[in-house]
Amino acid sequence: xxxxxxxxxxxxxxxxxxxxxxxxxxxxxxxxxxxxxxxxxxxxxxxxxxxxxxxxxxxxxxxxxxxxxxxxxxxxxxxxxxxxxxxxxxxxxxxxxxxxxxxxxxxxxxxxxxxxxxxxxxxxxxxxxxxxxxxxxxxxxxxxxxxxxxxxxxxxxxxxxxxxxxxxxxxxxxxxxxxxxxxxxxxxxxxxxxxxxxxxxxxxxxxxxxxxxxxxxxxx
Amino acid sequence: xxxxxxxxxxxxxxxxxxxxxxxxxxxxxxxxxxxxxxxxxxxxxxxxxxxxxxxxxxxxxxxxxxxxxxxxxxxxxxxxxxxxxxxxxxxxxxxxxxxxxxxxxxxxxxxxxxxxxxxxxxxxxxxxxxxxxxxxxxxxxxxxxxxxxxxxxxxxxxxxxxxxxxxxxxxxxxxxxxxxxxxxxxxxxxxxxxxxxxxxxxxxxxxxxxxxxxxxxxxx
DNA sequence: TATTGCTTGTTCTCAAATTCACAAACACGG
DNA sequence: CCGTGTTTGTGAATTTGAGAACAAGCAATA
Numbered sequence: 001x002x003x004x005x006x007x008x009x010x011x012x013x014x015x016x017x018x019x020x021x022x023x024x025x026x027x028x029x030x031x032x033x034x035x036x037x038x039x040x041x042x043x044x045x046x047x048x049x050x051x052x053x054x055x056x057x058x059x060x061x062x063x064x065x066x067x068x069x070x071x072x073x074x075x076x077x078x079x080x081x082x083x084x085x086x087x088x089x090x091x092x093x094x095x096x097x098x099x100x101x102x103x104x105x106x107x108x109x110x111x112x113x114x115x116x117x118x119x120x121x122x123x124x125x126x127x128x129x130x131x132x133x134x135x136x137x138x139x140x141x142x143x144x145x146x147x148x149x150x151x152x153x154x155x156x157x158x159x160x161x162x163x164x165x166x167x168x169x170x171x172x173x174x175x176x177x178x179x180x181x182x183x184x185x186x187x188x189x190x191x192x193x194x195x196x197x198x199x200x201x202x203x204x205x206x207x208x209x210x211x212x213x214x215x216x217x218x219x220x
Numbered sequence: 221x222x223x224x225x226x227x228x229x230x231x232x233x234x235x236x237x238x239x240x241x242x243x244x245x246x247x248x249x250x251x252x253x254x255x256x257x258x259x260x261x262x263x264x265x266x267x268x269x270x271x272x273x274x275x276x277x278x279x280x281x282x283x284x285x286x287x288x289x290x291x292x293x294x295x296x297x298x299x300x301x302x303x304x305x306x307x308x309x310x311x312x313x314x315x316x317x318x319x320x321x322x323x324x325x326x327x328x329x330x331x332x333x334x335x336x337x338x339x340x341x342x343x344x345x346x347x348x349x350x351x352x353x354x355x356x357x358x359x360x361x362x363x364x365x366x367x368x369x370x371x372x373x374x375x376x377x378x379x380x381x382x383x384x385x386x387x388x389x390x391x392x393x394x395x396x397x398x399x400x401x402x403x404x405x406x407x408x409x410x411x412x413x414x415x416x417x418x419x420x421x422x423x424x425x426x427x428x429x430x431x432x433x434x435x436x437x438x439x440x
Numbered sequence: 441t442a443t444t445g446c447t448t449g450t451t452c453t454c455a456a457a458t459t460c461a462c463a464a465a466c467a468c469g470g
Numbered sequence: 471c472c473g474t475g476t477t478t479g480t481g482a483a484t485t486t487g488a489g490a491a492c493a494a495g496c497a498a499t500a
Contacts, residue, residue, distance in 0.1 A: 008428075011457060017424040021403050035477065044405035048459060055479055063465040063478040080424050081431030088423075095350060099319020100419075105403075109420035130315060152430070153423060176433070177426040179419075183241050183325075185264035193429035195422055199320075199399075200329035202415055203308075203373060204237040204300050206397040208228075209413035210372070211301030213396070231487060255447065268489055275449055283448040283495045 008079065012053045016080055018043040019050070023073040035066040085110050087151045089175070091166040092158035093118040093126065093136050096181055100157055102130040111153065115145045119162070139169055146173040156180040167194075228299065232273045236300055238263040239270070243293040255286040305330050307371045309395070311386040312378035313338040313346065313356050316401055320377055322350040331373065335365045339382070359389055366393040376400040387414075 008016075022042035026034055036054070040047040054060065054067070057079050061067045077083070088111050090097050100106070101116055113131045117139045118124065126136045137145065145151060154170035156163050156178065163182035170178055171192060178194035180186060183201070188194050228236075242262035246254055256274070260267040274280065274287070277299050281287045297303070308331050310317050320326070321336055333351045337359045338344065346356045357365065365371060374390035376383050376398065383402030390398055391412060398414035400406060403421070408414050 009456075013428050014425055016428070017418070017421040020424065021418075021421070037477085042405065046459075048461095049457090051478065052458085052480080059479070061478050062467085064467055064476045066477065079428070081427045082424060086423070086427065095322045095324060096319070099316070099323055102315040103319055103419075104315060105420055106423070109423070111420065111423050153426065177430045179422055179426060185262065191433065193426050193433075195426055197417065197419070197422055198237070198241075199323075199417070200325055200331065201237040201241070202399055202417055203306070203326070203329070203331050204240065204302060205234060206373065206399060206413050206415055207301040207306065208233050208236070208299070210397045213411065213413075229487075257447085266489065268491090269487095271448060272450080272488085279449070281448050282497085284446045284497055286447065 008056045012056055013080075015043065015045060015049075015053055016076055018045070019053070020073065020076045020080065020082070023069055023076065026069050027073060031069055033066045034069055034072075036061075039067070082110060085112055086153055087112055087114040087149055088153045088155055089113075089115040089117065089142070089145060089149075089151045089170075090155045090157055091117055091139065091142075091170065092156065092162070093120075093123045094157065094159070097157035098128070100155060100181075101128045101134070104130065107131070114149050114151060117142055117145070139166075142169050143173040146170075146175055152176045154178045156182055156186075158182060160184045228276045232276055233300075235263065235265060235269075235273055236296055238265070239273070240293065240296045240300065240302070243289055243296065246289050247293060251289055253286045254289055254292075256281075259287070302330060305332055306373055307332060307334040307369055308373045308375055309333075309335040309337065309362070309365060309369075309371045309390075310375045310377055311337055311359065311362075311390065312376065312382070313340075313343045314377065314379070317377035318348070320375060320401075321348045321354070324350065327351070334369050334371060337362055337365070359386075362389050363393040366390075366395055372396045374398045376402055376406075378402060380404045 019039060022039055025042065036047045036050045040050045043050065057075050060072055060075055088106055090101055090113055093116055097116065101113055106113055113134060116128065116134055116136045118136055119139045121138065123136050124138050127133045152175065154175040156166045158166045160182045163180060163184050164186060167178060167180070167186045167188055171188060177192060178188060180194060180196045181198070183198045186194060239259060242259055245262065256270045257267045260270045263270065277295050280292055280295055308326055310321055310333055313336055317336065321333055326333055333354060336348065336354055336356045338356055339359045341358065343356050344358050347353050372395065374395040376386045378386045380402045383400060383404050384406060387398060387400070387406045387408055391408060397412060398408060400414060400416050401418070403418045406414060
């Protein structure tokens with residue numbers, strides 16, 4: 001019987017946000033309980049997998065009934081460490097950086113963008129109205145910003161060539177995790193978790209399954 | 221001995237774009253051959269895994285020497301179905317849609333954005349200079365656009381509520397694969413491969429590993 | 441042509457993840 | 471209070487993936 005002290009498998013961790021998202025949606029529509037079958041449908045996975053995943057957090061369901069939406073939401077949030085907002089700083093104010101800054105999807109889900117930096121002095125001073133008028137600052141200010149604003153997450157939106165120096169700056173400034181959109185492997189200390197999102201890579205993976213068209217559906 | 225007719229494992233497919241990226245970079249810097257160790261380093265994976273992955277495409281290396289960069293690039297491209305450009309249409313011209321349209325990273329890697337559509341008539345007519353002046357059209361034109369321009373990929377950048385109707389429109393219009401940024405599970409025919417990228421989900425996964433700080437590094 | 445050194449391709453073993461299948465447990469109605 | 475129907479939680483079996491280890495094979499050199 002897995003208890004909260006036990007390890008949560010990586011594969012499960014990657015799915016917890018899906019459940020969280022589905023639970024928030026259920027709460028919004030007024031549902032008070034949910035079965036593993038329903039939750040599986042909303043998250044796009046298999047019901048047995050949902051039950052096994054949730055069992056790693058503890059025994060929070062009621063047999064014959066299902067899971068309490070609000071209670072389970074809290075447990076999933078707690079496991080993911082989603083207690084309160086985590087401030088984000090974006091490094092790089094090119095097209096992608098501007099895009100991410102204006103995109104509201106971060107703040108909506110508890111990750112407000114509180115600062116933007118760039119190495120180009122001509123970009124410093126620009127205000128982004130979509131993020132409450134955050135003003136672009138110079139990358140040299142990074143350490144000061146992270147400390148004073150308590151920034152937890154750094155997002156790298158620089159060109160590939162500058163990504164490593166951006167990472168170094170973020171690590172030096174003291175952020176606790178990094179999300180990179182640059183298509184390069186970064187050298188980052190083991191103590192700081194980081195992930196890479198590469199949009200072109202996603203399209204190339206699709207390309208493969210499209211070429212094999214019909215024969216195989218993409219794995220969820 | 222795996223041959224090109226055999227199945228390529230899903231896990232391998234997800235890494236092929238990384239190798240492709242690394243190979244392109246090697247070619248750019250003038251390297252003509254590369255070892256599995258070097259390629260592994262550039263892609264951020266284990267060397268044994270590189271060799272095993274590549275062996276699914278065929279026996280394209282030379283023992284004692286390594287892989288020919290140009291030749292291997294061609295083989296990886298062919299396996300991924302990256303023969304020539306694949307046109308992309310973006311559905312949704314809100315913040316994220318505009319962001320993606322202006323972001324040059326798609327075209328650079330063989331996925332030019334040739335059209336943008338939105339359901340809001342007030343947005344129709346806007347030109348995006350970053351993508352050679354592509355003009356936003358109404359979503360009702362989608363089928364015509366896809367047919368006339370030979371669009372292969374649809375990118376969904378709408379709010380979550382509109383994502384399913386966007387997907388339906390794309391499927392009806394005849395696109396061959398779909399990349400969605402909306403945080404919902406889509407109902408799409410098995411014949412059309414699709415993937416979901418959710419930026420907030422990425423941050424939430426990081427949140428977990430950050431909470432478990434230091435004890436576990438995120439799996440690549 | 442024989443030897444040496446290096447790197448691939450593949451086999452083998454182990455670990456992780458998925459899926460099935462079902463007993464255990466609860467609510468509810470009679 | 472008992473039986474029924476439903477849904478969880480979890481062993482067990484299966485599939486998939488990771489990594490180590492090494493024989494096979496090629497180039498280069500003398």
